[in-house]
Amino acid sequence: MGKLFSSPKLLAIAIAAVAALLVSVAGGALGASFGLGFLGGPIPFISVPAERVVLLGSYPLLNSTIMFWFAGLILVFVAWRATRKMSDVPTGLQNLLESVYQFFDGTADGVAGGKPKSGRRFLPLITTIFLVVLMSNWVGVLPGVGSIGRVETIEEWVEHHAEGLVGEVEEDHPGYNAEQVEVIALVRLLEEAGNETFVVFDGVFVPLGRGEQARAPLNTIISYTPADLLAIERAVEAGEDPANIEALESIHHDLEAGVVKVPYTFDEGGKNESSYNFVGQRAGLLVPYLRGASTDINTTLAIAIVAMFTVQIWGFRALGVRGYGGKFVVNPFKKGPIATFVGVLEGFGELTRMVSFTFRLFGNMFAGEILLISMAFLLPLVGIIPFIGLELFVGIIQAFIFAMLTLVFGVMAVASHGDHDSHAEDH
Amino acid sequence: MDALGITLQQLLTQLVSFLILFFLLYKLAYGPIVGMLDSRSQKIKESLEAAETARLEAASSAEKVEAEIASAHQDGQKIVAEARDAASKFREQEQGRAREEVETMLERARTEIAREKVAAIEEVRKEFAGLAVTAAERIVEGTLDAKAHSTLIDRVLEEGLSARKN
Numbered sequence: 001m002g003k004l005f006s007s008p009k010l011l012a013i014a015i016a017a018v019a020a021l022l023v024s025v026a027g028g029a030l031g032a033s034f035g036l037g038f039l040g041g042p043i044p045f046i047s048v049p050a051e052r053v054v055l056l057g058s059y060p061l062l063n064s065t066i067m068f069w070f071a072g073l074i075l076v077f078v079a080w081r082a083t084r085k086m087s088d089v090p091t092g093l094q095n096l097l098e099s100v101y102q103f104f105d106g107t108a109d110g111v112a113g114g115k116p117k118s119g120r121r122f123l124p125l126i127t128t129i130f131l132v133v134l135m136s137n138w139v140g141v142l143p144g145v146g147s148i149g150r151v152e153t154i155e156e157w158v159e160h161h162a163e164g165l166v167g168e169v170e171e172d173h174p175g176y177n178a179e180q181v182e183v184i185a186l187v188r189l190l191e192e193a194g195n196e197t198f199v200v201f202d203g204v205f206v207p208l209g210r211g212e213q214a215r216a217p218l219n220t221i222i223s224y225t226p227a228d229l230l231a232i233e234r235a236v237e238a239g240e241d242p243a244n245i246e247a248l249e250s251i252h253h254d255l256e257a258g259v260v261k262v263p264y265t266f267d268e269g270g271k272n273e274s275s276y277n278f279v280g281q282r283a284g285l286l287v288p289y290l291r292g293a294s295t296d297i298n299t300t301l302a303i304a305i306v307a308m309f310t311v312q313i314w315g316f317r318a319l320g321v322r323g324y325g326g327k328f329v330v331n332p333f334k335k336g337p338i339a340t341f342v343g344v345l346e347g348f349g350e351l352t353r354m355v356s357f358t359f360r361l362f363g364n365m366f367a368g369e370i371l372l373i374s375m376a377f378l379l380p381l382v383g384i385i386p387f388i389g390l391e392l393f394v395g396i397i398q399a400f401i402f403a404m405l406t407l408v409f410g411v412m413a414v415a416s417h418g419d420h421d422s423h424a425e426d427h
Numbered sequence: 428m429d430a431l432g433i434t435l436q437q438l439l440t441q442l443v444s445f446l447i448l449f450f451l452l453y454k455l456a457y458g459p460i461v462g463m464l465d466s467r468s469q470k471i472k473e474s475l476e477a478a479e480t481a482r483l484e485a486a487s488s489a490e491k492v493e494a495e496i497a498s499a500h501q502d503g504q505k506i507v508a509e510a511r512d513a514a515s516k517f518r519e520q521e522q523g524r525a526r527e528e529v530e531t532m533l534e535r536a537r538t539e540i541a542r543e544k545v546a547a548i549e550e551v552r553k554e555f556a557g558l559a560v561t562a563a564e565r566i567v568e569g570t571l572d573a574k575a576h577s578t579l580i581d582r583v584l585e586e587g588l589s590a591r592k593n
């Protein structure tokens with residue numbers, strides 16, 4: 001402490017840090033309850049599926065795919081730079097990549113039995129998994145990922161979600177034509193989603209207000225009553241042309257406008273109600289252009305599929321079709337029904353491993369993303385810094401776990417079971 | 428599935444992307460780097476072996492050099508000893524010869540001296556005899572017969588010589 005006060009430089013840094021912390025606390029959600037909260041945004045909206053950025057023909061390009069490709073590009077560039085001019089005395093990137101490969105080479109040899117080069121067959125896949133997962137995790141921490149995006153209008157949101165209900169409606173009303181189905185799907189969506197909230201924007205894209213007050217429920221943007229919806233449903237049932245239904249027309253009109261129509265209220269802590277008057281402001285949702293690649297379950301599932309599929313290939317190549325297949329398919333008349341049951345369980349085990357791979361990585365990275373968003377909401381400016389460090393750490397740990405588990409499963413697959421004496425003659 | 432956002436389209440996209448990435452990384456990173464690691468460990472092994480053989484060679488050659496130095500040392504000492512022997516022998520020989528020479532020279536000188544002495548005495552006697560005769564002649568001229576008194580004179584001379592000798 002004495003040192004701190006004797007050095008003006010250190011003192012200045014300490015004061016700046018404390019000031020930044022105070023500003024971040026006052027500017028965040030905590031400060032908002034005292035009428036401050038000048039840095040806070042609206043309550044973050046968290047979507048488990050990756051969002052569509054743009055429709056290329058009929059292919060929806062998702063924000064997580066963009067980041068996955070970006071992560072891949074970084075890896076390819078690094079690999080190219082590292083191996084372009086290789087030298088016996090490694091420097092820079094070559095040194096970095098060599099360390100990674102050497103580490104996994106040694107680890108694979110150790111896990112696979114300790115002899116040099118005994119883990120070589122696993123090496124290409126596990127190093128690739130490590131690098132790809134690591135980069136997919138780390139690109140999610142980059143600034144701008146998850147926070148810069150376009151505004152999805154109410155109309156787009158309703159259309160998108162009504163599409164998901166079309167199948168359900170078709171099942172319930174097999175006689176309806178496409179137009180009628182569309183209307184019923186819309187009605188059902190409005191029935192369910194009346195309390196979905198949307199961010200109210202000031203002008204083009206800056207969210208208006210902070211915290212909950214910046215989120216307008218759907219039924220304050222589109223004016224309808226349950227009776228209106230019932231009337232539309234009846235009219236469709238009666239075979240009326242949807243274009244002539246008055247209530248529907250007004251709903252479509254509101255959708256197109258996409259602005260807040262009436263002041264809305266929030267129940268704050270069950271006691272005091274606050275009402276917010278943002279009538280006439282545009283509402284919508286933020287669709288981030290970029291999203292961490294491993295926060296999309298498709299990415300983690302794809303890597304898990306490749307990993308477990310390759311593990312099966314290793315098993316078949318090492319033990320033969322009968323040797324490896326004999327782990328899963330056991331003749332109940334030769335070995336007894338319990339052995340058969342165990343074999344089936346082994347087969348399910350492989351599937352379970354794939355699922356656990358998928359959800360372990362997805363869960364960890366998605367939780368990290370939410371943590372960062374929440375911290376940016378609660379403690380903007382500096383509160384997020386330690387959590388970014390934490391996320392970088394979690395990213396490398398998860399990549400390592402994915403690679404190591406693939407290695408361990410691979411070693412288990414190529415090891416012949418000692419208690420299965422039957423495949424001794426199969427080799 | 429829908430709530431989690433799993434779609435076949437997206438899954439296939441990520442699957443194909445991952446496989447392409449795998450292929451690219453295999454070609455760009457795995458192949459060259461593992462090749463480099465292997466070639467380097469091979470090189471290190473070879474150079475360690477080479478160093479070992481070089482070390483052994485150096486050790487054996489050092490031994491050889493030491494043995495050679497030792498034998499050279501021995502040779503040198505032998506040569507020095509021989510030279511010393513030869514030198515002392517030579518010196519002795521030379522000393523002996525010199526002594527002999529000196530001796531003979533002394534001998535010769537002594538005999539010469541002796542002979543010279545005898546000759547000188549003879550000469551002196553002859554001279555003295557003549558001188559005595561002449562002196563006697565002058566003293567006793569006429570009275571003395573040279574021939575009759577020569578015996579006496581001889582005796583006197585004889586006595587004189589013996590007296591000087593004593």
